[in-house]
Amino acid sequence: MHSAAELAWLIPLFPLLGAVVVGLGLISFNRRINQVRKPVAISLVSCIGISAIFSYAVLWEQLRGVPPVEHLFVWASAGNFTIPMGYVVDPLGAVMLALVTTIALLVMIYSHGYMAHDKGYVRFFTYLALFSSSMLGLIVSPNLLEIYVFWELVGMCSYLLVGFWYDRDGAAHAAQKAFVVNRVGDFGLLLGILGLFWATGSFDFNGIALGLSEAVDIGAVPGWAALTLCLLVFMGPMAKSAQFPLHVWLPDAMEGPTPISALIHAATMVAAGVFLVARLEPLYSHFPVVGLVIAVVGTITCFLGASIALTQMDLKKGLAYSTVSQLGYMMLAMGCGAPVAGMFHLVTHAFFKAMMFLGSGSVIHAMEAVVGHEPILAQDMRLMGGLRKKMPITAITFFVGCIAISGVPPLAGFWSKDEILGQAFNTYPILWLVGLLTAGLTAFYMFRLYFLTFEGSFRGNDENLQKQLLADAGKEIEDEEHHSAGTLHESPWSMTSPLIVLAVPSVLIGLLGVPWNSKFSFLLNPVEAIEAAEKFHFGEFLTLAGASVAISFTGIIIAVMAYGLNRIDLKKLFAERFPSINSFLSNKWYLDDINEKIFVKGSRRLAREVLEVDAKVVDGVVNLTGLLTLGSGEGLKYFETGRAQFYALVVFAGVIALVALFGVLGPT
């Protein structure tokens, strides 16, 4: 009899097989596959279902204390060098496996309703299966190189799914941006992996950690170099988990279908960065400076996300910035040397944020019946309001999510966020203060979202407002698509039932991590858990928890006053008094503009100039036509300006300098 962990390699394989078979079918027999969309979708869902069963079996075994399992095989080789691949199952992985399969399964059931009328229904399910497979593969990866493989694959799935509606320009740009920004992170990650391999000869997590600390101790690798390598590896998680300044892709990624925003861009893939940092804990624990950098980056991200979320009018973008902010909390925990706390927040956040995203999808689904399929209208909260009466299940579950994320005890978010803040208080008090402030902002913007969407009166039929919104977005007003025929209605059972299922852990799962008896940390790190339980003081806990509960309620009360009861007018009170701050926030700290100006335009200009050099100088010199064009008037004109000579000089000086430099530095 095999133990479940021995069979863990099957977990990513089932969805992969499903995706490959259906994918090849879609390419070869497109029409026929699309005719049998339902059986195809059911079989893909079953693939994930089987993986989920295996994952729970694995988790059950880990809970019973079965030792971790690791298996390796040789994937590629050259000379006496080999690249090992394989799988590993340990408590951390088991938790993630169960989490990812659960949410993937629920999102797939939900998608059956949400994508019912979409032409790409089967393609959507195929991508979902492919994504699940890659994500599960990432979790069971035993070394950095294999992590990198799946890391890029989940990035690709994200690209495909953000650009799922490929006829929308917004989606096309967002998908490309997501991929490229993630590649920037992966660039660092790859350099880090190569560098660590150079320093330690290993890709294995523990091998790297031991090897690097030894190498630094005996002086084989200078301290600064080791530090650089650690930080380079951290670039990967920064991009994937949307940490400042590489977070810019995540809000744009909301162009994808909403189930994707829930699964990939809230619950699972974006958490992969946090997961990787947790995996690298043995390495990072040797370098306190790295911990500090991670904590600071996490705190900046956490505050940035929350502050931008304050002014968002697009429901999904609001939630996206909230995700950015919450990911910041998780990174803060990692930086404080408390991976268990970070992972715990990852788990709780996955449940309630997935629920809220699916809830927003339900809202958008309903809005589309009224305002049409233009996302600028269907997602704008200025056109919503009063939806609670029409769609009570969505509203109630969303409300549960709001109190969970705001940190109201005893819901999930309270326990996990408080754990992080407690750790930060003991490690970096200043960062704790920022985190605490952000908790207040969080409570405020979440309830702002809730009130604008579900309470008050419905504003969706306001034609003037619709026209104005379209005009602001620079879109043309299409009259024919603009017949508000439908009425608001609650979504079908396939969409509401996942919401209800997700509401249960959003309320209860926090109780697994109460600080005096944390079952969660006992699973991940029993030694630390016993220590923590022994050191636990109710007095200290109550003070810190009291502070965060108090600030949460302050945020909630302000939101209720402003948007629920309309007692205070924030526009007059704040926006008009501090217009610069307001525009700073609503322009997302101007980061997108800076990015556009420096990197996008800069790289385009550079490429154009290189091409000009290529066409006029390199080609010319090699062709010896430079001499010929000199004779003709045009060539003379070109040369008179001096640009050609200048370019030629730069190119050749550059090449010679490089050769000379490497000649001196190159061989030992």
Next chain:
Amino acid sequence: MDANLLLTSASQSSFPWLSLIVLLPSLGALVLAVLPENEEKNPNLSRNFALTFLLSDFLLMLAVFGRLFKNHQEGLQLIERYNWVPSIGLEWSLGADGISTPLVILSGLITLLAAAASWKLKSKTKLYFALLLVQASAQALVFLSQDFLLFFLAWELELVPVYLLIAIWGGKRRLYAATKFILYTALASLLILISGLALALSGDSFTLNLNELTNKSFNGGLSLFCYLGFLVGFGVKLPIFPLHTWLPDAHGEANAPVSMILAGVLLKMGGYALLRFNVQILPEAHMQLAPALIVIGIVNIIYGALNAFAQDNVKRRIACSSVSHMGFVLLGIGAINSLGISGAMLQMISHGLIAAAMFFITGVFYERTNTLSIPNMGGLAKVLPITFAFFLASSLASLALPGMSGFISELTVFLGVTSQENFTSVFRAITILIAAIGLVLTPIYLLSMCRRVFFGPRIPALATIEEMNPRELTIGLSLVIPTLVIGFWPRIAIDLYETSTNAIAQKLTEHSFISLTQVLPFG
């Protein structure tokens, strides 16, 4: 080594299988030439005829290399040596080892698919397919020849069909592009010939046999001179900066099937010859100049990528991306260890498949839209979703996505450079840093091309065009599936050449690594 000994040794093949592989397509071309002219009556005759010959040649390759070629045996196999023109020492000498075998199979596959991709060709079909068959013979001879003069003849012979294929069936500026191609390669050939003959004549004995040349030792000045001659000569084909400018022109003007051959076969000849001549025959000079090769390699990677980003024509953009990807081959060869050389080999195989796939798909939508200008396109995915899937898949493969062959090859090259202890840490760090910037640039130019060509709202004018047909699907899958298989299980490809690349690397370690500073005057 005594030539007679080799001739009588047991490794001499009992049946001239390699000659059959080389000559079968030529035979087809000959028969095609004497077939009666009946283009009007039966326009598809020459196409079907050529396809039959190319397919049987490809199957023959698979059978011969599958059954008779032993992966784990070092040195040449299936050797054939016959005196041809004894007065000048020319021999018909063929043999296969790990670095020629995969490339022969690759070029056989690409040529077969290129012929299948020329299905709808209408003008001068007989000449066209005859040239394809000649090209198939010449390229196999390049990879299999073990005699320098024979190699050189094949190298020159293969220029003719490619020149004509571009000059007759190309686009508007086809003559300019074809002339540029022939000028570049012909001048480069001169350097190859001089260098090769210099090596053959040096020392006490005259020999043209590559194996014997490998065992000869040359004095420093001569070997350095010949190395540079070869580098420039083969570098034009690879291509290396600054000798690459013929490539975008050739690709821009050639039709899609010829582009498939250019990218899938011709560029690989450059890499193959660098390994065969520069690395195997002149290991000492190679050890001296390896850092320079790496510098050129990273210039290729970055320069090609930036050029690609600025190109507004789909095929020219892919051509520039080839320049960038071939930089990794140089990097791998320059890393002078088994990892690096293995990576360079795999990069050639992988790029051959991927670039051919991209050019093929480009041809598919060009046949339907009649434009290659990126700014004039958009929204193609709406009407051609499957074409889009193929183009996206090959773009992703090209940008080294794991699970596709490009990833493992570029990774192996990176690891090769990283683990080369003969370079200083600073040199390795700078090399890898700059080369890795290429990994960021690749998605920028490839995905922005995908976005501008395929994404976006539908264009009404394109509403009536048809999706890929089963023939095109088969061609596409024949290129994409091997890419995926190698990406998932790279040992399928690596096993073919590993013994050979290890042996080359092993031989390099016998030569001391001499600092460039002792060689270059200004060092």
